[in-house]
Amino acid sequence: MEIAYKGIPVFFEEEGKGAAVVLLHGFLENTTMWDGFLPVLSSGYRVVTIDLPGHGKTGCLGYVHTMEMMAGVVREVLRHLKIRKPVLIGHSMGGYVALAFAEKHPDMVKGLVLLNSTARADDKVRKQNRDRAIAAVKQNHRNFVRMAVANLFRPKNRKLFREEIARVKAEALKTPLRGIVAALEGMKVREDREVLLHFSPYRKMIIAGRKDPVLPFDTLLGQTEGTDVALFEVSDGHMSHIENKKEVLNAICWFLKK
Numbered sequence: 001m002e003i004a005y006k007g008i009p010v011f012f013e014e015e016g017k018g019a020a021v022v023l024l025h026g027f028l029e030n031t032t033m034w035d036g037f038l039p040v041l042s043s044g045y046r047v048v049t050i051d052l053p054g055h056g057k058t059g060c061l062g063y064v065h066t067m068e069m070m071a072g073v074v075r076e077v078l079r080h081l082k083i084r085k086p087v088l089i090g091h092s093m094g095g096y097v098a099l100a101f102a103e104k105h106p107d108m109v110k111g112l113v114l115l116n117s118t119a120r121a122d123d124k125v126r127k128q129n130r131d132r133a134i135a136a137v138k139q140n141h142r143n144f145v146r147m148a149v150a151n152l153f154r155p156k157n158r159k160l161f162r163e164e165i166a167r168v169k170a171e172a173l174k175t176p177l178r179g180i181v182a183a184l185e186g187m188k189v190r191e192d193r194e195v196l197l198h199f200s201p202y203r204k205m206i207i208a209g210r211k212d213p214v215l216p217f218d219t220l221l222g223q224t225e226g227t228d229v230a231l232f233e234v235s236d237g238h239m240s241h242i243e244n245k246k247e248v249l250n251a252i253c254w255f256l257k258k
Helices: 067-081 093-104 124-139 141-150 162-172 177-188 195-199 217-224 245-257
Strands: 002-005 008-015 020-024 046-050 087-091 111-115 203-209 230-234
Touching: 002 067, 008 067, 020 067, 020 093, 046 067, 067 093, 067 177, 087 093, 087 245, 093 111, 093 177, 093 195, 111 245, 124 141, 124 177, 141 162, 141 177, 203 217, 203 245, 217 230, 230 245
Parallel strands: 020 046, 020 087, 087 111, 111 203, 203 230
Antiparallel strands: 002 008, 008 046
16 A cells, blocks of 8 residues: 655555554565564554655655654554554664654554664764765665675574575665665664653563674663563574564564553
8 A cells, every 4th residue: 555745655554453553664674574474463453564765665755764754654654544552563773763753642652662673872883884884885785785684684594594684685675775875864863762761651662682783682671771661582683573583473462462
C-alpha cells in the first residue's frame, strides 16, 4: 500500500487483526527485514511495516532525513490507518525513529521496543564516523553497502549466515545514494532521548546483542539501570533478528502478551 506525504510516496504494509504493532526497520533495510516475523506476529496482532524515507519504496524528502521527520511519516501512516495507540518496535535506526515518535506523541504509544538500538545521541567519535561513512558512500556507495552490511554481523556468523547476508545486501543495494546520505546525516544530528527510558509511562524493552559490533552491550545495560525497562540479552551481533531470530521473536511475543 502507498500514501503520499509531502510530495513523496510512502510505502507500507498491513497484516493481521488485533492490537496494533508497528515495525520500523533500520538503516539500509526496508519492510522485508520483518518477513520472518510476520507469520507469527500477524496471527495475533494488526502488524504494520513501513519503508522509512529514502529506503525501500519510499521516496527521499530533502537531503537530511531527521529522526523527527521520519517519525512524522510514521504518524501520517497511522493517521491513514486510524491507529491510535500501537506498540512501536524499531531495529537500530528504526529505534531512533520510534523514540522521536514517542517524544512527540507520548499519548499514542502503548509500548516501545528498541532492537539493537540506543536512546543516546551520537558522541563525538560516532559523529566523525558518520562523516567518514558519508564520504565513503559518495565515493562508491555499492562498496560501502556491501562492507557495511557484513560488518553488522558477529564475525563468526558471517559464514554461518552467508545466504541471509547475501539477501540483506541485495535489499540494501536498492537504497539510493541520496537516501543513504540523508539517513546518515539524520542519525548524526539526532537528539539524546535517554530520559524517555526513565520517565515515560508505557512499557519498554531493549533487546541487546552481547557481541554487537555497533552498540557495545555495556552502554545499553547502563541505559536500563534505575529504570523499569526490560533488558533482553542475546548472544550475537547487531542483526539479532537474523542471528538470534528465535530468541528475539520469543522476547517480542512475551512483551506483547504482557
